[in-house]
């Protein structure tokens with residue numbers, strides 16, 4: 001063959017991600033930030049000339065870059081980042097500096113040891129004026145020796161809750177000079193003489209964060225589907241106790257409590273998967289629009305991605321823990337895979353914007369809509385929020401037989417989101433009328449604002465789930481997924497029942513009806529549960545779980561797994577006689593005296 005095909009095309013994003021994923025596992029690797037944040041930043045924030053220079057090298061892995069934004073003192077409040085980039089027109093360079101301990105960059109993944117470049121967020125100063133945080137593409141280490149360049153102090157931040165295969169790092173600059181063109185110049189610019197040219201929208205510099213927030217939604221679907229696969233498979237193997245006395249021990253999956261613990265996680269995983277696809281498409285579309293000069297969708301994308309990120313990561317964290325507990329004692333062993341999956345998944349509650357902060361970002365958007373509604377304005381043909389403008393039915397109708405395509409359930413979610421949004425808006429206005437300033441009033445309403453976001457996101461997730469299942473033409477697949485949809489919708493109704501009952505919209509009887517529909521769905525899902533999780537086609541190496549093995553050979557492999565522990569290399573530990581053995585021997589001698 002003239003040209004033998006290369007095993008992996010490193011410049012092909014999908015191939016690279018798949019390769020990395022299967023060879024390096026799920027807890028991160030040295031190229032994570034390069035692929036997930038640095039390249040997206042180059043794509044969306046570098047101008048044409050910069051892209052031509054940086055992108056092929058980045059894709060070809062001639063360097064490894066990270067995303068260095070968070071500092072020891074500030075992660076959430078980007079306005080207060082302390083790292084400075086001061087333009088010097090004489091040399092046409094920026095001077096990067098870390099003026100305080102708290103300005104030390106802290107957390108960037110792969111900064112500790114792997115990266116030799118970084119996207120650095122720094123306060124841009126030119127002509128004596130600060131223009132806020134802007135991204136710069138900065139070389140940190142020598143390309144040959146990999147040693148830090150002059151003026152740069154860099155290292156690893158040490159072991160973490162999880163993701164310890166990622167070298168999260170710290171970074172300080174001591175008046176480090178970098179060329180003017182190392183500033184990302186697609187949106188904002190600094191001209192050679194130091195004049196600042198502002199961007200068309202001052203948050204376009206944040207697009208890499210928006211990308212990851214959108215990606216996290218599918219990531220959380222993955223974690224939930226993986227861990228429910230483990231829990232379902234193990235529960236179909238594990239036998240304990242009897243349902244009918246004398247009829248023999250049952251698989252624990254036959255217990256209704258077990259199904260109620262695990263199946264909703266499966267259903268949520270699917271819901272997140274479908275909304276994850278939606279938000280990714282919205283992201284791609286919005287980035288294309290921005291390239292064509294249309295920035296109108298930026299606030300909608302930001303609001304939806306923040307809300308989805310916060311809700312899906314929170315529910316994934318809760319769901320993973322349910323799956324672990326559903327596997328009893330063996331669930332607590334590392335052999336279950338849960339410690340790995342859990343410690344990776346919960347990081348997403350924090351990174352890319354702490355969840356409460358993200359909920360409040362979406363709430364800002366909702367408050368603007370509430371203001372427009374109270375001002376009597378009409379909706380603006382925005383599929384995601386228009387329902388807030390409409391009047392729904394005055395009473396909940398979820399128990400009506402004619403609920404085609406769950407319209408009445410969706411209307412219940414819409415009702416709650418609308419009520420919560422308008423009530424908290426009215427409270428905000430009222431507090432201001434009573435003399436509180438906007439920020440104080442906002443803080444006084446923060447918990448209710450978060451509830452409004454959760455209700456809005458629940459509505460979005462549910463609507464997307466219903467719409468996507470409706471599109472399926474294969475009736476046998478559709479029927480199985482409809483059982484999961486039924487479970488999802490009524491489970492969510494019971495999860496937000498307090499809000500639906502609070503204003504008398506839903507009756508106690510209807511709440512009971514929702515519970516009945518849940519139990520009915522659990523029963524329908526049970527016979528298909530193992531086939532459903534098998535259909536995801538996860539490889540054993542992805543699950544990292546003895547309990548979740550596809551072949552179901554749990555007990556034999558659990559024993560093998562334990563026997564392969566380093567502690568079992570010898571029957572007697574080499575230092576046994578020096579410490580525990582000695583202690584016991586001495587105690588025995590003393591008791592003889």
Ligand SMILES: CCCCCCCC/C=C\CCCCC/C=C/C(=O)SCCNC(=O)CCNC(=O)[C@H](O)C(C)(C)COP(=O)(O)OP(=O)(O)OC[C@H]1O[C@@H](n2cnc3c(N)ncnc32)[C@H](O)[C@@H]1OP(=O)(O)O
Pocket residue numbers: 026032036067069070075076077078079109203204206207209210212215216217218219220222223298299302350351352353354357361364365
């Ligand atoms: C196979 C399984 C694997 C699963 C993995 C899942 C997939 C994940 C993939 C990879 C893993 C990556 C590893 C993790 C890497 C982590 C990286 C990081 O954490 S990077 C650092 C992230 N940092 C943050 O997120 C900081 C959070 N803070 C902010 O974003 C902002 O400061 C803010 C809180 C949003 C506030 O913004 P700002 O400071 O500018 O002030 P405001 O006055 O509040 O805002 C002014 C207006 O601007 C709007 N705004 C803010 N941000 C945006 C935006 N991005 N886009 C559009 N608009 C924005 C804001 O809403 C205000 O609007 P108005 O209300 O005034 O109109």
Ligand SMILES: Cc1cc2nc3c(=O)[nH]c(=O)nc-3n(C[C@H](O)[C@H](O)[C@H](O)COP(=O)(O)OP(=O)(O)OC[C@H]3O[C@@H](n4cnc5c(N)ncnc54)[C@H](O)[C@@H]3O)c2cc1C
Pocket residue numbers: 033067068069070073074075076077106107108109163168347350351352353354355356357360
């Ligand atoms: C695993 C991991 C990987 C990371 N990777 C990177 C990376 O690659 N690059 C990078 O730059 N950063 C990275 N980070 C940093 C991460 O983005 C920040 O930690 C995150 O954005 C939270 O910011 P913080 O640490 O300042 O939290 P804080 O803001 O200090 O949060 C502490 C508490 O204060 C609350 N709070 C803060 N502000 C408000 C507010 N306005 N209203 C209400 N409550 C508020 C929060 O809700 C939270 O409960 C990573 C973090 C982790 C854990």
